[in-house]
Amino acid sequence: MANVITSTDDYQFWRDEKLAKAQTNIENCLVEVCNPAQLSTAEKSKISDLCRINNFALFHTPAQQNYESSIVSFNQQFGLTEFDQHLYAQKHGLAHITQSHQSDQSEFIPYTNRAIGWHTDGYYNPPKARIRAFSLFCVSPAESGGENQWIDQQMVYLTLREDNPDVAKALTHTQAMCIPEHKVDGQIRRKMSIGPIFFTDELTNQLYMRYTQRKKNISFHESDEIRQAVTILDQFLTSQTPYHFSHSMQANQGLICNNVLHKRSSYKSQKDAPRLLLRGRYFNRVHPW
Numbered sequence: 001m002a003n004v005i006t007s008t009d010d011y012q013f014w015r016d017e018k019l020a021k022a023q024t025n026i027e028n029c030l031v032e033v034c035n036p037a038q039l040s041t042a043e044k045s046k047i048s049d050l051c052r053i054n055n056f057a058l059f060h061t062p063a064q065q066n067y068e069s070s071i072v073s074f075n076q077q078f079g080l081t082e083f084d085q086h087l088y089a090q091k092h093g094l095a096h097i098t099q100s101h102q103s104d105q106s107e108f109i110p111y112t113n114r115a116i117g118w119h120t121d122g123y124y125n126p127p128k129a130r131i132r133a134f135s136l137f138c139v140s141p142a143e144s145g146g147e148n149q150w151i152d153q154q155m156v157y158l159t160l161r162e163d164n165p166d167v168a169k170a171l172t173h174t175q176a177m178c179i180p181e182h183k184v185d186g187q188i189r190r191k192m193s194i195g196p197i198f199f200t201d202e203l204t205n206q207l208y209m210r211y212t213q214r215k216k217n218i219s220f221h222e223s224d225e226i227r228q229a230v231t232i233l234d235q236f237l238t239s240q241t242p243y244h245f246s247h248s249m250q251a252n253q254g255l256i257c258n259n260v261l262h263k264r265s266s267y268k269s270q271k272d273a274p275r276l277l278l279r280g281r282y283f284n285r286v287h288p289w
């Protein structure tokens with residue numbers, strides 16, 4: 001089986017194909033959908049092709065009677081069924097990403113109006129709960145701010161490796177990034193997570209990225225190579241390349257992706273309609289059609 005990290009031949013083949021096919025114009029990545037609960041063959045194959053090539057697709061739907069059930073049906077058509085039943089997910093697996101006034105929830109940045117730095121979802125999860133895809137759907141946009149930025153995480157690896165193979169290699173170190181355990185009142189809520197930043201996901205054989213720019217409570221392996229590589233990665237993320245995308249999602253627009261690297265700017269909600277995004281996180285990847 002192909003392994004782009006360990007085999008130079010596999011890497012070169014994968015790189016050439018990716019560079020030839022990668023989309024850089026956001027308009028080519030947006031698919032108009034008539035009924036998200038029942039996609040046409042053309043809509044389905046366009047979205048799944050974009051996810052195969054770029055690891056994401058944007059979509060736009062008409063207004064829905066029931067947003068949760070429409071988005072759950074939409075995601076199911078791409079095989080996204082094994083959802084992460086995390087703390088604030090509702091029973092259908094979608095979490096309401098909005099500004100929370102509950103004290104326990106508002107200590108987590110996604111449930112505030114603050115900016116969030118570059119990360120992949122579930123970077124702290126154990127391997128058996130690895131997040132391979134997520135979806136975001138905008139029910140109510142912000143009055144200002146709340147812009148999403150993202151980049152295909154596999155393109156990040158490719159670009160770093162083309163610039164300097166040693167940097168890409170350092171980020172595959174088996175102990176590159178460590179997230180300590182999360183304790184509440186002396187009880188362990190989440191075990192320590194230690195592992196590489198880039199690696200081959202054994203279930204899908206795809207190049208996977210696990211990362212957060214939130215340096216609080218994160219430690220990197222004590223080596224100059226890894227520290228330097230993380231600095232170069234962060235510099236690359238703050239630069240602008242044709243593979244960096246940014247978009248302020250409007251009502252009825254959504255993103256479906258294979259856990260791309262992403263961030264969000266701070267925002268201000270409209271007075272009567274707080275910004276509301278529905279987010280699903282899944283252990284599967286977007287199914288190819």
Ligand SMILES: [Fe+2]
Pocket residue numbers: 119120121262
């Ligand atoms: Fe996220």
